[in-house]
Amino acid sequence: MRGEAFVDQKAKFERLKALHQGDMAFVIPNPWDAGSARLLASLGFEALATTSAGYAFSKGKLDSFASLGRDEVLENAAEIIRATDLPVSADLEDGFGASPETCAETIRLACETGLVGGSIEDATGNPADPIYELSQAVERIHAAAEAARGLPFLLTARAENYLWERPDLEDTIERLQAFSAAGADVLYAPGLPDIEAIRTVCAAVDKPVNVVMGLKGRKYSVAELSSVGVRRVSVGGSFARAALGALMRAAMEVKTAGTFEYADDALSAAFASQLMSQEKRQDRL
Numbered sequence: 001m002r003g004e005a006f007v008d009q010k011a012k013f014e015r016l017k018a019l020h021q022g023d024m025a026f027v028i029p030n031p032w033d034a035g036s037a038r039l040l041a042s043l044g045f046e047a048l049a050t051t052s053a054g055y056a057f058s059k060g061k062l063d064s065f066a067s068l069g070r071d072e073v074l075e076n077a078a079e080i081i082r083a084t085d086l087p088v089s090a091d092l093e094d095g096f097g098a099s100p101e102t103c104a105e106t107i108r109l110a111c112e113t114g115l116v117g118g119s120i121e122d123a124t125g126n127p128a129d130p131i132y133e134l135s136q137a138v139e140r141i142h143a144a145a146e147a148a149r150g151l152p153f154l155l156t157a158r159a160e161n162y163l164w165e166r167p168d169l170e171d172t173i174e175r176l177q178a179f180s181a182a183g184a185d186v187l188y189a190p191g192l193p194d195i196e197a198i199r200t201v202c203a204a205v206d207k208p209v210n211v212v213m214g215l216k217g218r219k220y221s222v223a224e225l226s227s228v229g230v231r232r233v234s235v236g237g238s239f240a241r242a243a244l245g246a247l248m249r250a251a252m253e254v255k256t257a258g259t260f261e262y263a264d265d266a267l268s269a270a271f272a273s274q275l276m277s278q279e280k281r282q283d284r285l
Helices: 003-019 034-042 052-058 070-083 100-113 134-148 169-181 195-204 222-227 238-257 261-265 269-275
Strands: 026-028 088-091 117-121 154-158 186-188 209-212 232-234
Touching: 003 154, 034 070, 034 238, 034 269, 052 070, 052 238, 070 088, 070 100, 100 117, 100 134, 117 134, 117 186, 134 154, 134 169, 154 169, 169 186, 169 195, 195 209, 195 222, 238 261
Parallel strands: 026 232, 088 117, 117 154, 154 186, 186 209, 209 232
Antiparallel strands: none
């Protein structure tokens, strides 16, 4: 990375890093393409994070390690980066491979793409053995952190127990603590069951904690999450699912009732156009 692009990326990294150091949690919403990124940026959000689930849905794929490749995920991230001036972090799945070396390479490639942050999770993608053994999980995070050293890149480490029917808070905290010691900048345990579990996690670790809202279970406000120590709130694939829900309701109305009332709630074409890039192709005759 050289020149103006590096300076801009470093400035975005500093902005993202500073957001984690406030007294209140900030929301980092999850667009799934350039258009949704532009819409979210227009509302005043200060940073964005990609969603593997939202991207997968937009491509008609499952959100799974077997369905999504590193190249396509990074290209999707690049399109989101080009769409706004905001710092962008990425859902980097399991690092796209089991080995620490693969995780490190993923971080380097992500930074070259223009991302200023990203997450590595400890899920294996294998339902029969869904979570990496602790020592291997820590090695993977350590390798990712070493790859990020000196780069404008904020590393998030994810402990996935609760998404894989392993509701073990003690083990989850042990993993997050180990990930922090291995060099992670932000800690994340998606699917924690309640506000007390979230409070316990925040009190037990020494790095900023991300919590995801919009999944199943009770939905806490940003103020409630801030009060127990959360510093970042994401929404995962729930915005994408909300958009798909609106599409489904509109289509069902047309199919079953033959009416078009859904259009009353749609963004106007003029407003949507204002949000999108005004750049024109140079190869038109």
